[in-house]
Amino acid sequence: MQKKTPVDAAYDAMTKRASPPSEKGKNALKAFLSGGLVCCFAQLLFDFYGMLGLNEKEVKAAVPITLIVLTAILTGLGLFGKLAKFAGAGLSVPITGFANSVVSPAMEFQTEGRVLGTGAKMFTLAGPVIAYGCSAAAVYGLIYYFFIVRG
Amino acid sequence: MPVREGRYAIKLSDAPAVISFASAVGKTEGEGPLAEEFDIRHTTDKICEGTWEMCESRLAEEALEKAFAKCGRTYEDADILFAGDLLNQCVASTFAARGTDIPYAGLFGACSTMALAAALAALCVDCGAVRLAAACASSHFCSAERQFRFPLEYGGQKTPTAQRTVTGAGALLVAKSGKDLPRITRVMLGRIRDQGITDANNMGAAMAPAAACTIIDFLRDTNSSPEDFDLILTGDLGKVGSELLREVMITREQTDISAVHNDCGMMIYDPERQDVCSGGSGCGCSASVVCSHILKKLSRGELHRVLYVATGALMSPTTAQQGENIPAIAHAVEICNI
Numbered sequence: 446m447q448k449k450t451p452v453d454a455a456y457d458a459m460t461k462r463a464s465p466p467s468e469k470g471k472n473a474l475k476a477f478l479s480g481g482l483v484c485c486f487a488q489l490l491f492d493f494y495g496m497l498g499l500n501e502k503e504v505k506a507a508v509p510i511t512l513i514v515l516t517a518i519l520t521g522l523g524l525f526g527k528l529a530k531f532a533g534a535g536l537s538v539p540i541t542g543f544a545n546s547v548v549s550p551a552m553e554f555q556t557e558g559r560v561l562g563t564g565a566k567m568f569t570l571a572g573p574v575i576a577y578g579c580s581a582a583a584v585y586g587l588i589y590y591f592f593i594v595r596g
Numbered sequence: 597m598p599v600r601e602g603r604y605a606i607k608l609s610d611a612p613a614v615i616s617f618a619s620a621v622g623k624t625e626g627e628g629p630l631a632e633e634f635d636i637r638h639t640t641d642k643i644c645e646g647t648w649e650m651c652e653s654r655l656a657e658e659a660l661e662k663a664f665a666k667c668g669r670t671y672e673d674a675d676i677l678f679a680g681d682l683l684n685q686c687v688a689s690t691f692a693a694r695g696t697d698i699p700y701a702g703l704f705g706a707c708s709t710m711a712l713a714a715a716l717a718a719l720c721v722d723c724g725a726v727r728l729a730a731a732c733a734s735s736h737f738c739s740a741e742r743q744f745r746f747p748l749e750y751g752g753q754k755t756p757t758a759q760r761t762v763t764g765a766g767a768l769l770v771a772k773s774g775k776d777l778p779r780i781t782r783v784m785l786g787r788i789r790d791q792g793i794t795d796a797n798n799m800g801a802a803m804a805p806a807a808a809c810t811i812i813d814f815l816r817d818t819n820s821s822p823e824d825f826d827l828i829l830t831g832d833l834g835k836v837g838s839e840l841l842r843e844v845m846i847t848r849e850q851t852d853i854s855a856v857h858n859d860c861g862m863m864i865y866d867p868e869r870q871d872v873c874s875g876g877s878g879c880g881c882s883a884s885v886v887c888s889h890i891l892k893k894l895s896r897g898e899l900h901r902v903l904y905v906a907t908g909a910l911m912s913p914t915t916a917q918q919g920e921n922i923p924a925i926a927h928a929v930e931i932c933n934i
Contacts, residue, residue, distance in 0.1 A: 450921055452792035456844070460793065460801040463839045465756040472753065520749050529751020536751055545751050553747030556647045570750065 472533050479528075479535030487512060487539075509540050516544035521552065546570035598722050602817025605784045608722040611934065613774030614894075615728075616669070617887040618662035620655045622737065622763025624872075625884065628865045633888040634764075635662050641738055641763050649687055652736035652765075655880070656681070656692035659767035659887065660732055667769060669728065671696045674769070678716045679732040680709035681879050682761075683743060688734050698730060706908030707803075707832045708786070709733040710766060710883035711927040714904075715783035717770040718929070727771060734765035735878030744796075744913055757798040759834045760872040762864060764880035766887030778894035782818065782930040786810040788910065790923040796916045800837020800861075800874055803907035806924035807833060808844040810905050811853065814928050822853045826899045829890060830926075831882035831906030832861035834875030860885035882906045894933045904929045 487508050494504040519525040525545050529536045536542055547567055554566035568575065601607040618635045626637035636658050643651040656679065664670060677696060679689035680703035693700040705712040713731035720726035740761035741748055770780065789809050793802040807830050815821060822828060833841055838859045845851045860882040861875035886904055893899040907926040916922070 450790040450792050456791045456805065459840060459843055459847075460798070463836050463843070464798055464801065465836075467753075467755055520751075523749060526749050526751045530753060532751075533753045542751070545749070549747035549750040552749055553742055570746070 475531060476533045476535035476538075479532035480538060481535075483512075483535065483539045483541060512540050513544040516541045517548045520545050520548040543571060543574065546574075597724070598719055601782065602813075602819075604787075604813045605782055605817035606719065607782050608718055608780060610722050610772060611779040611781045611932070612718050612721040612770045612772055613777040613779050614891060614931065615769050615771045615774045615777060616663045616667035617766070617768040617891045618659050618666055619764065619766045619884040619888040620658040620662065621765075621880075621884050622655075624737070624760070624870060625762055625764050625864055625876075628870065630864055630885065630889050633892060634884060635659075635666075635888065641736065648736055648739040648742065649683060650691065652681065652683065652688040652734050652739045652763075653691040655736065655763070655765040656688055656732055656734035656767070657695070659734070659765040659883075660692060660696065660730065663730070663767040663769050663887075669769065671698050674698045674728045674730050675726040676701065676717070676720055677730040677732065678703055678713035679730075679734075680704055680713060681734045682706065682740055688736070688739070689732065692732070692734070705906075705925065705927065706910050707735075707877055707879050707881065708906040708908030708925055708927050709879040710886060711831065711904055711906035711929050712785070714768060714770070714780065714929045715785060715927055717768075718780035718783055721770045721772055729770045730767060731770065732765065732767040733879040733883035735761050735763070735880035735883075737761045737763045737878075740878060754873050755797045756873055757795075757800065757836050758873045759799060759832065759861060759875050759877035760865070761878040762832075762876045762881040762884060764864075764878075764884035766880065766883030766885075768887050768891065776895075778891055778931050778933055780929055781932045781934075782814075782928075784810060784814050784817070784928040786926040786928070787813075788923045788925050790921050793922050794916075794919060796911070796922065798836065799832075799877060799909045799922070800834040801840055802909050802922040803924040803926070804833055804837045804840035804844060806926040807837075807841050807905055807907045808848070810926035810928050811845065811903070812849050812851070814903065814905075814930075815851070822851060822856050825856050825901050825903050827890075827902045828853050828857045829882075829886070829902055829904050830857070830859045830861075831904075831908075832875070832877040833859050833907060834861040834873075834877065835867065836874045837907075838862060863889070891931070894931055897933055900933050902931045904931060
């Protein structure tokens with residue numbers, strides 16, 4: 446097999462100089478504000494569902510469900526991408542980002558059919574989060590069991 | 597007859613003529629600074645019913661149809677069609693070629709495809725085996741996004757070095773004779789350059805060394821200097837890649853091309869007004885710019901000698917995920933108004 450070309454240090458330095466970095470500060474501020482807005486909205490929903498007479502357990506299910514449904518609708522209407530371009534992590538870190546990462550490939554790959562398109566591709570972005578999220582939960586569970594429950 | 601000149605350049609002694617050319621573009625390109633130059637401008641990227649792949653294929657078809665219609669020739673007159681695109685197995689070109697019944701050679705040169713196709717078409721005509729050759733290349737923002745990046749409706753931010761895939765196609769026809777037409781005088785196929793770049797969001801940086809290599813080879817083989825050209829036109833290096841190319845040329849070769857250099861990826865969009873990061877990219881980028889703006893200027897005599905150097909990043913999503921470097925190539929076509 447042909448060996449991979451090593452990085453050309455001089456050219457690498459040139460590339461770094463010529464490539465403008467992401468505006469990290471600006472992006473962080475926008476994410477902070479928009480993420481905060483999402484959380485405030487969720488809190489409003491929380492209080493609203495409480496007022497409707499749902500108990501705390503039900504409210505904790507109803508709030509994320511509402512956010513997921515809203516994201517799915519916004520994604521379907523083609524609005525979520527535009528909002529996320531501004532908000533960045535403000536919309537991708539809350540459950541809205543997760544919902545969008547499932548809905549967007551489901552829409553995109555419709556053209557390849559229900560099974561190999563929508564069905565198979567739906568989790569290409571969210572799949573790793575689910576897999577590693579569950580694995581991390583299992584590890585945490587074991588630690589909890591051995592050190593807290595039995596320890 | 598084509599003759600070798602120097603080490604890598606090939607001189608086309610009969611200088612075949614570009615007898616016709618045409619371009620078709622999507623919405624964003626049709627709103628850019630070159631809008632008036634394109635033959636067909638769509639107001640949406642959803643060019644036809646059906647999938648994005650078929651939309652891209654339709655663009656290529658439109659460019660071909662228009663190129664033939666403009667010179668009053670038919671598909672039956674053509675002896676060969678060289679075409680390519682970015683999609684897996686070059687389907688956009690294949691499906692566009694399906695209805696033409698022209699002997700077809702599908703090419704993959706990534707974003708360098710238009711220069712590769714034009715070079716091969718000119719070679720075939722110059723050697724006498726082909727009377728009329730067609731060259732075509734296309735790309736589509738939506739079909740490229742779904743194959744190389746994310747679903748369209750996925751919400752994310754792009755890095756400033758990323759480039760926007762052009763929704764566009766260009767086609768040109770090459771034949772032996774033709775009065776007062778732009779002529780392809782030399783071609784040069786590039787050598788693959790790999791400088792260890794792995795960032796798929798910085799294609800300009802991966803491709804700049806390939807462009808530099810081809811330009812240097814070309815200047816050396818033909819005993820010319822940048823001043824001998826009205827324009828050294830790269831395909832889709834974008835803002836970052838163009839800066840790097842000029843810097844590499846100066847630091848490594850002491851050759852300053854900045855006075856005559858321009859890049860199709862920077863020409864097709866207005867970065868101030870349009871959200872395009874480092875500029876345009878894709879096979880359709882230089883294909884649509886050359887088969888409109890540039891060839892028109894050459895036909896009108898506003899440009900006399902142009903070195904068109906289209907660059908391509910020769911990776912696949914698979915090799916990029918596997919952490920392999922991005923090898924790049926650049927093919928050169930010298931177009932003159934004699």
